[in-house]
Amino acid sequence: MNYKNFIFIGLIFISSVLFAQEDxxxxxxxxxxxxxxxxxxxxxxxxxxxxxxxxxxxxxxNIFNNYGMLIEFVDVHSFKEIKLRREGIINAKSFVYGKLNYVYFLRTGFKSASLLYSKPYWGGVSIGRFYSLGISSCFTKPVYLQVQKYNSYYDWEIVEERYNPEKHSINDILGRGSFFSGFDKLKYYPGIYLQGGFSFDFNESQDQIRRLDIGASLDLFLHKIPIMAYEKNNFYFLTFFLKYNIGQNYNAK
Incomplete structure (x- = not known):
């Protein structure tokens, strides 16, 4: 083999190493x-x-923009909630004094996102922005408590009752009732929501989704949502959030 053939084969080998790293x-x-x-x-x-x-x-x-649908279920609490526990009661469950209802939001709406800064070629984080708007459905479920019920001065029993601030003092309450009580008394409040923020994508490959979202949501309803008995209840909720998403980009078969 002369040196020209050797050089030719060597160039082919080097090219295959440099340009065929990924299969x-x-x-x-x-x-x-x-x-x-x-x-x-x-x-x-x-x-x-x-x-x-x-x-x-x-x-x-395209590589810069996407759009689709967001479905989000949120368990909502009041800023004024404080958990209490009755001392001296065996297996007593904690409760929030003054809480009227458990509150849940179901958001369903349109979402749009766009890329602001792409990831460097060596890896890292891409940064984008997004917004979403649509229907916010609020569901309230009454709070049930374990309370003392007196049949006479010396005779009392433990019963589960729906919390009534005019009837139940803090001294009557022994603990939280069953979570499954009150589903037959669910109440619906229609509303809308708007949210937006920034996203930070940590995906390691084109098909992966590993994303942290930071932003704010505003939910608006036609009526005030009754959460607490002794606090002001509102018809709007402004919250700030962190979301972590995992998923996949793909082509449908």
Whole structure:
């Protein structure tokens, strides 16, 4: 073998090392530069008035923008809630004195997101912004408590009753009642919501979603939502949140 053939074979070998580092099947949908047209993610929401779970899915219009649907369930609490426990009662459950209802929001709406700063070629974090708006459905479920009921001066029993601030003093309450009591008395309050914020994507590959969202939500209702008996109740809720989403970008088969 002369030196010209040796150089030629050497150049081919070096080229294969430099330019064939990644082995991706053509037609798999994951070729570099290929747009994965759909996305789906699930996540958790921690906010200033509670916590929640969410589902986020839709279409990637291009590498900079996507749009879709957000479904979010949130357990809402008042800033004034303080948990108490009755001393001297075996297996007594903690309760919030003055709490009238458990409150839940179900948000369903349109979501749009856009990329502000793409990830550097060596990796890191991409930064985007998003907004969502739609229907906010509020459901309230009455609070039930374990209370002392006196049949006579010396005779009393423990019963479970719906909390009534005009009837139950703090001395009557022994603990929290069953969570499953009161579902037959659910009440619905229609409303709307608007939320927006910034997203930080930590995905390691094109098909992954690993994202932290930071932002604020505003929920508006036609009527005041009764949470506490001795505090002012409002028809609007402004909360600040952190969300963490995991999911996938993909092409439908």
């Amino acid at each position: 991706i099947a053509i037609g798999s949908g994951y070729e570099r530069g290929t747009l994965l047209k759909q996305y789906f993610s699930v996540g958790a929401n921690l906010n200033t008035q509670g916590w929640g779970l969410l589902v986020d899915f839709g279409k990637n219009a």
